[in-house]
Amino acid sequence: DADVTQTPRNRITKTGKRIMLECSQTKGHDRMYWYRQDPGLGLRLIYYSFDVKDINKGEISDGYSVSRQAQAKFSLSLESAIPNQTALYFCATSDLFQGTDTQYFGPGTRLTVL
Amino acid sequence: GQQLNQSPQSMFIQEGEDVSMNCTSSSIFNTWLWYKQDPGEGPVLLIALYKAGELTSNGRLTAQFGITRKDSFLNISASIPSDVGIYFCAGLSGGGADGLTFGKGTHLIIQP
Numbered sequence: 001d002a003d004v005t006q007t008p009r010n011r012i013t014k015t016g017k018r019i020m021l022e023c024s025q026t027k028g029h030d031r032m033y034w035y036r037q038d039p040g041l042g043l044r045l046i047y048y049s050f051d052v053k054d055i056n057k058g059e060i061s062d063g064y065s066v067s068r069q070a071q072a073k074f075s076l077s078l079e080s081a082i083p084n085q086t087a088l089y090f091c092a093t094s095d096l097f098q099g100t101d102t103q104y105f106g107p108g109t110r111l112t113v114l
Numbered sequence: 115g116q117q118l119n120q121s122p123q124s125m126f127i128q129e130g131e132d133v134s135m136n137c138t139s140s141s142i143f144n145t146w147l148w149y150k151q152d153p154g155e156g157p158v159l160l161i162a163l164y165k166a167g168e169l170t171s172n173g174r175l176t177a178q179f180g181i182t183r184k185d186s187f188l189n190i191s192a193s194i195p196s197d198v199g200i201y202f203c204a205g206l207s208g209g210g211a212d213g214l215t216f217g218k219g220t221h222l223i224i225q226p
Contacts, residue, residue: 042218103159105157
């Protein structure tokens, strides 16, 4: 079984709809992240969480919100989706080990906003 | 914000050739990571580098953490068809705050 899972894997929605993307991990990591990937732009950080009570904005948090329901679960919400939020979304986890912080990614969610 | 310049943007090579790609930054990083992404999948970690000057191998892959801590390279020897994909470098500063900074990727295409 995959260590980091994301649901759904694909989603098509309409402008103005509320969408939630979910991420679960079995790695036992404290840190979780949400990234967005657009062609030619690489991956950009949306939000991150270092533990259940910790939420931090990343580079491109506007239009998104997150919830860290448990150590193993981190969800990303688009309150009112817009077409330029069409992208690939990746969840990642990490654990600070010996002063470093290697991240492991889920398989991604392809979101299309019409 | 921090930026990584990754080159080349794409490579067209023959099977069996060696491949080299690199990333440079204007900022210092404490960790350099190299990922590979296949179509429709998330990035998969290939090599992690934690110390300046470190040279690490993983099968046919070799990566180095530059002495200045502002650059890293990845080499692939004797390329095979399954090496096709997009390779990303990523840098991490401090204790992980602000997540990873990613390069824009090198798209590797192998011609049989």
